[in-house]
Amino acid sequence: MRSSNPIFSRRGFRREGTEDPAARQAPAQPVAVAAGTAAGTPPAGEWTGNPYAAGGDFSPVKDTSAAHTSMTLDDVVVRTAGTLGTVALTAVLSWLLLPVDEAGIGRSYGIAVGAALVAFVLSLVQTFKRRPTPALILGYAAFEGVFLGVISSATSTYISPGVVVQAVLGTFAVSAGVLIAYRMRWIRVTRRFYGFVLAAATGFLLLMAADLLFSAFGAGHGLGFDSGALGVVFGIAGILLGAAFLALDFKQIEDAVAYGAPREESWLAAFGLTLTLVWIYLEALRVLSLLQGDD
16 A cells, blocks of 8 residues: 555555456455445446455465454554644644744744655655555654644745634545545546546646746746636645545555555555645645735
8 A cells, every 4th residue: 555645656556457366366355335336346447356465565464363463444543643643743843943033034944944855755765665664654744744834834924824724624624525525435436536636646746847947947936836816726726636635545545444454554544644634735725825815
């Protein structure tokens, strides 16, 4: 199972017709399906095959009596709470200890940029590791929190007071909406859905890279994605993209629990959810700041 943040690739699922031969011999296990389908039969177009069977990315638990070694939804909840709690704690501390007033704004921004780079490197290392490493994931969360704390403080101080609370509430609202839509099966995570989201993420990131390049070479606001109506539209697209990846996260967690993935996989689930929620928060912060800045 791999993180599903828009920046990174995914590894956990094997699509129908591509699973390892050994995986086909693994004992069939029930999966959560939409209403109206036969028990144990995924809806048309959804992934099949056990990605945790022998020959897959992870071997199944051999001692079937040790049920506690398999990943559960409670494991995901606990580890996600710990990871997001680390982000929130370091964000609050950096907001309080790294003021963005005239005297300390340069130092604060320098620390924020450094923390963002460290968080990015740690996330890359974890992304390319075969096994989850809690220290890397919590380290990423801590440094990401420092970055978010400084950026949020600066935005609230110089651009739009109160926007941070609105962005946090907006992030929770988007997450709750996606969860409800996923549980009600209004969102179906199929191969086509996955391909569309991956293509949209690739295009979005290429546009971001082009915008940064234009800005770096003296084109003012770059392509205009950070200001005006175009910036609002681009930010809303980013939120929708984050919501789509959140649905992929939920699908990944659901299948991992159903297939009896190793318990340590709950750390990767928490890592993926944290990456996606941070993405949604930053895009919400951007959109709300632009909207209030135009008032």
